[in-house]
Amino acid sequence: MNETKHEIPYKIYLEESEMPKKWYNVRADMKNKPAPLLNPGTMEPMGYDDLRPVFCDELIKQELDNDTAYIDIPDEIQNFYRMYRPSPLVRAYCLEEKLQTPAKIYYKFEGNNTSGSHKLNSAIAQAYYAKQQGLKGVTTETGAGQWGTALSMACSYFDLDCQVYMVKVSYEQKPFRREVMRVYGASVTPSPSETTAVGRKILAAHPGTGGSLGCAISEAVEAAQSQEGYRYVLGSVLNQVLLHQTVIGLETKTALDKYNITPDIIIGCAGGGSNLGGLISPFMGEKLRGEKDYRFIAVEPASCPSLTRGKFVYDFCDTGMVCPLAKMYTLGSNFIPSPNHAGGLRYHGMSSILSQLYHDGLMEAVSVEQTSVFEAAEQFARVEGILPAPESSHAIRVAIDEALKCKETGEEKTIVFGLTGTGYFDMYAYEKFHDGKMTDYIPTDEDLKEGFEGIPKFPGNLI
Amino acid sequence: MNETKHEIPYKIYLEESEMPKKWYNVRADMKNKPAPLLNPGTMEPMGYDDLRPVFCDELIKQELDNDTAYIDIPDEIQNFYRMYRPSPLVRAYCLEEKLQTPAKIYYKFEGNNTSGSHKLNSAIAQAYYAKQQGLKGVTTETGAGQWGTALSMACSYFDLDCQVYMVKVSYEQKPFRREVMRVYGASVTPSPSETTAVGRKILAAHPGTGGSLGCAISEAVEAAQSQEGYRYVLGSVLNQVLLHQTVIGLETKTALDKYNITPDIIIGCAGGGSNLGGLISPFMGEKLRGEKDYRFIAVEPASCPSLTRGKFVYDFCDTGMVCPLAKMYTLGSNFIPSPNHAGGLRYHGMSSILSQLYHDGLMEAVSVEQTSVFEAAEQFARVEGILPAPESSHAIRVAIDEALKCKETGEEKTIVFGLTGTGYFDMYAYEKFHDGKMTDYIPTDEDLKEGFEGIPKFPGNLI
CATH class of the missing domain: 3.40.50.1100 (Rossmann fold)
Incomplete structure (x- = not known):
């Protein structure tokens, strides 16, 4: 005062x-690089072609690039x-x-x-590269809802379809989060859902489940792979x-x-x-x-x-x-x-x-x-x-x-x-x-x- | 794009x-000044002394000042x-x-x-002048909730007590607005309430009423007048x-x-x-x-x-x-x-x-x-x-x-x-x-x- x-x-x-x-890629300056992703079937490191069915092409390049300091x-x-x-x-x-x-x-x-939140910084980049690749849309999961909201905004800007699998308990407890995503034209599905095989399997085993982030990820990945012109995107970790x-x-x-x-x-x-x-x-x-x-x-x-x-x-x-x-x-x-x-x-x-x-x-x-x-x-x-x-x-x-x-x-x-x-x-x-x-x-x-x-x-x- | x-x-x-x-007082440049407030009992124009029981002293001066262009x-x-x-x-x-x-x-x-919202611009000014006057706190009403939230924030900053009468239907439909005010230490009462005479009167006549802004104003004014060291503040119109x-x-x-x-x-x-x-x-x-x-x-x-x-x-x-x-x-x-x-x-x-x-x-x-x-x-x-x-x-x-x-x-x-x-x-x-x-x-x-x-x-x- x-x-x-x-x-x-x-x-x-x-x-x-x-x-x-330019973004700065800290991996370029790391002596010990982060370890590569492994294929869950073969336990072998995954390269560009292995990742293409799930992720957008340009994003895979960024994912694998341990050398370029500025992009x-x-x-x-x-x-x-x-x-x-x-x-x-x-x-x-x-x-x-x-x-x-x-x-x-x-x-x-x-x-x-x-x-x-800060999630929008990556959402807009991922939506951009999806659009550049000529995709129709992207799928993702959201828990607390920030990432789903950010991706909805980004997809709306680039006129991309956005399908969000939202952990069911969060979908029910946070109707307003869901509503914000609808403002931006996203479709929001409570997970687990009947729309995917993995969702149906989980619902059959646990009829009353409130879902989990792990399950929503699995549904979103399946949804991306089962639709022509769709890829899966993720809001953190990668x-x-x-x-x-x-x-x-x-x-x-x-x-x-x-x-x-x-x-x-x-x-x-x-x-x-x-x-x-x-x-x-x-x-x-x-x-x-x-x-x-x-x-x-x-x-x-x-x-x-x-x-x-x-x-x-x-x-x-x-x-x-x-x-x-x-x-x-x-x-x-x-x-x-x-x-x-x-x-x-x-x-x-x-x-x-x-x-x-x-x-x-x-x-x-x-x-x-x-x-x-x-x-x-x-x-x-x-x-x-x-x-x-x-x-x-x-x-x-x-x-x-x-x-x-x-x-x-x-x-x-x-x-x-x-x-x-x-x-x-x-x-x-x-x-x-x-x-x-x-x-x-x-x-x-x-x-x-x-x-x-x-x-x-x-x-x-x-x- | x-x-x-x-x-x-x-x-x-x-x-x-x-x-x-400095704030700019447009009244100084108006040829036709806004008409003065009238006493509801006498229908006579109200001066500084008439308004003191309800409003903070310095704010009354600002209310009545039609001449000073910059304050x-x-x-x-x-x-x-x-x-x-x-x-x-x-x-x-x-x-x-x-x-x-x-x-x-x-x-x-x-x-x-x-x-x-913009409400904070006036809330902080009103809280400041209340504090300067040595008051303990202020009372107000809120409908949609923006003004109540703004005043809570302002009072928290100056360590003033803040009592908000929130239209009951809004209090019930917007529990999260109420919760934000609580973060800032305000007490929030659904209006009409049992805490004022006017509230009790309205409740007796209309037991199930959801309240109105007009009723909440009346309660807040009564609350200010019935407590030592309190004044009423308002978020618009004045x-x-x-x-x-x-x-x-x-x-x-x-x-x-x-x-x-x-x-x-x-x-x-x-x-x-x-x-x-x-x-x-x-x-x-x-x-x-x-x-x-x-x-x-x-x-x-x-x-x-x-x-x-x-x-x-x-x-x-x-x-x-x-x-x-x-x-x-x-x-x-x-x-x-x-x-x-x-x-x-x-x-x-x-x-x-x-x-x-x-x-x-x-x-x-x-x-x-x-x-x-x-x-x-x-x-x-x-x-x-x-x-x-x-x-x-x-x-x-x-x-x-x-x-x-x-x-x-x-x-x-x-x-x-x-x-x-x-x-x-x-x-x-x-x-x-x-x-x-x-x-x-x-x-x-x-x-x-x-x-x-x-x-x-x-x-x-x-x-």
């Missing part, structure tokens, strides 16, 4: 001319980015004052678009998705450079890893090339702790085991986080790129419990205005914790975190929190053991 | 240093503005291309904050609110001036008039001073057509008749728009300032039906990305209509409209629209007659 004039504005917006024209962002995608980007890099003056910390806190806010999301980190870096700010710590929430990977990539590149050093912290929910308690092995990306296998930190493709867990970040695995970087000691990871996450969310909302998504609030929690450590030590560290989205469609979770009905859950070693048993056993997997 | 490089960016953001430091925005409010402002002035390139119009369309987007909202128009004008753009037509939706008044004020000032000419268009719903079909007389601001009377275009304080009408803009009257300007022929007004409004909303969402609030979509409808006229005539007019907010909490209305269940309603002359009968008959009122 003071009247100080600050040298650094509350929000740093780039000019259009300063926005990235042009096509003009059409840059035009779309200009509709909702640059996103602001915000100096959290009010939060700093509230915490009475000497730390300088910044957050890159990706929630100012109708999808409500190398291509992290590549598109580097627009977050590149904008962040340009904004910081403009004001000669060098961050000490960069923090992001991690589910499949797309936001964190996108945010840290350009900074990680400097670290990999030995130019600078930073601390990177991945924050995951204690109820789904793939990095902090998972195994670094080859595992299926879906529960239906129709997708390729990826080498990653995983809790096992059968692992399902406790239903008391709110919001996203409930994926059993983690991006292969981030898994490798973590394995090589280039990044840290911590897990946090959801009650403390919602406490941080509310504290943040009250001083910074923005109502954060539960996912994003994991990063807020750790940013506040680090800022409070600075308060103890007196260090003036610069902390940057990714605020991936808004929580407007998560008010049910906030309500539980306000009513004191929110509970925490940390899986026991026994709980995890069950998930680990689902990890495929073959010679390449050293468990 | 073309690759043109544009001279004018998609979004014009001002630098912090370019943000307004300083206190630093604390400027600081808060920097958290979510400047709001972008967006060039609607994608909409222009979709419409194939030679018109140039711009919109000032006020939805990028957690309250989801002169002070229009003053605060001129931050919208001032930013818009600075952004346009930077690129030497002169608008031909400026369009805004009009409920109580706060957004429209705020947007057009600086431009209207130029017109009043004879410096420039613009067309201004107020857009109201056909179901609640106060400007286009109302009477320009003194009327009560609330149904409980406890508030002062204002001279304005009104449908009568008993007029209640058809329940099929979605969203806000359902106020029976209109800001005295705008009423006077309209009466003096300085502004036009049109009314539109809601099905065509939602058609425009969806068309806009699909090409411009943003999911608009039903209220804002009234302006979109007319902006599109004007752009299509330009297509016919070949005129390259510059159209600016106010996009007041987002529709994330209005998906129920979108669902009705998608399901073909949305209907239109235009009151007959007979319907209106009933409302007009409630207008007070006294010598000053020439009906």
Whole structure:
């Protein structure tokens, strides 16, 4: 509430001319490259031709390219980015004052678009390449709904058909998410459904099931393969998705450079890893090339702790085991986080790129419990205005914790975190929190053991 | 989808240093000033002392000041503005291309904050002056919920108690709106309630009532007067609110001036008039001073057509008749728009300032039906990305209509409209629209007659 004039504005917006024209591919600078995807039938590495029945051609090239450091962002995608980007890099003056910390806190806010999250950055790229290939449409799955919304918006822009398989329990609990997708002309099917063989099989075995992300993935893949001119697209985990999301980190870096700010710590929430990977990539590149050093912290929910308690092995990306296998930190493709867990970040695995970087000691990871996450969310909302998504609030929690450590030590560290989205469609979770009905859950070693048993056993997997 | 490089960016953001430091008071340039408020008991004009029991002192001064053209925005409010402002002035390139119009369309987007609308611009000012006066808290009413949310955020920032009376039917239909207010620490009471005499009286007479805005106002005023250290605040209609909202128009004008753009037509939706008044004020000032000419268009719903079909007389601001009377275009304080009408803009009257300007022929007004409004909303969402609030979509409808006229005539007019907010909490209305269940309603002359009968008959009122 003071009247100080600050040298650094509350929000740093780039000019259009300063926005990235190329994505940055961190794999080019990694000594240990992420391991290739394996064919679930043969356990052999998959090449371009193996992946063509499922994914768009150009996206496969991006998926497999471990060498090209900078990849042009096509003009059409840059035009779309200009509709909702640059996103602001915000100096959290009010939060700093509230915490009475000497730390300088910044957050890159990706929630100012109708999808409500960073997912749109990759959705528009994937829709573009599908359109370029002359496809009729794409299929995908969505859990919490951000990805499905983002893809609906992107497909609407390029006049592509968009078929979303939405986890049934989420479809029923979040009718408004579904309605937003309908605004953008997508068809939304609760999963499991009668529209696919795998859906019918699951419904026959479990008539009352609320579905799962793994099942929705399997349905979406089947739907893509059974329709002429369709491909499957995915909103996280894959190398291509992290590549598109580097627009977050590149904008962040340009904004910081403009004001000669060098961050000490960069923090992001991690589910499949797309936001964190996108945010840290350009900074990680400097670290990999030995130019600078930073601390990177991945924050995951204690109820789904793939990095902090998972195994670094080859595992299926879906529960239906129709997708390729990826080498990653995983809790096992059968692992399902406790239903008391709110919001996203409930994926059993983690991006292969981030898994490798973590394995090589280039990044840290911590897990946090959801009650403390919602406490941080509310504290943040009250001083910074923005109502954060539960996912994003994991990063807020750790940013506040680090800022409070600075308060103890007196260090003036610069902390940057990714605020991936808004929580407007998560008010049910906030309500539980306000009513004191929110509970925490940390899986026991026994709980995890069950998930680990689902990890495929073959010679390449050293468990 | 073309690759043109544009001279004018998609979004014009001002630098912090370019943000307004003073509000502009259009009354200073009006030859015919808006008529004073009248005491409902004596029908005499109300002065500073008469208004003190209800409103905050400094806000009364602003309410009564018809002479000072520029009023300083206190630093604390400027600081808060920097958290979510400047709001972008967006060039609607994608909409222009979709419409194939030679018109140039711009919109000032006020939805990028957690309250989801422009209401925050006045909420923070009113909370600030309440805090300065040493008050404990404020009371208010909310219908659709944007104003209540905005005030909750503002009060949270200044650590003021915030008591919101929310129309019961809205409280029950929009539990998530209520939950957002709880995030910011407000107490939200469904109205009518047992907490006030007027509420108890209404409940006794109509046990199952869903409430109305007029009733909620009466409860909030009573609550403020019956608690030590509380005042009542209002989110629209009043002169002070229009003053605060001129931050919208001032930013818009600075952004346009930077690129030497002169608008031909400026369009805004009009409920109580706060957004429209705020947007057009600086431009209207130029017109009043004879410096420039613009067309201004107020857009109201056909179901609640106060400007286009109302009477320009003194009327009560609330149904409980406890508030002062204002001279304005009104449908009568008993007029209640058809329940099929979605969203806000359902106020029976209109800001005295705008009423006077309209009466003096300085502004036009049109009314539109809601099905065509939602058609425009969806068309806009699909090409411009943003999911608009039903209220804002009234302006979109007319902006599109004007752009299509330009297509016919070949005129390259510059159209600016106010996009007041987002529709994330209005998906129920979108669902009705998608399901073909949305209907239109235009009151007959007979319907209106009933409302007009409630207008007070006294010598000053020439009906």
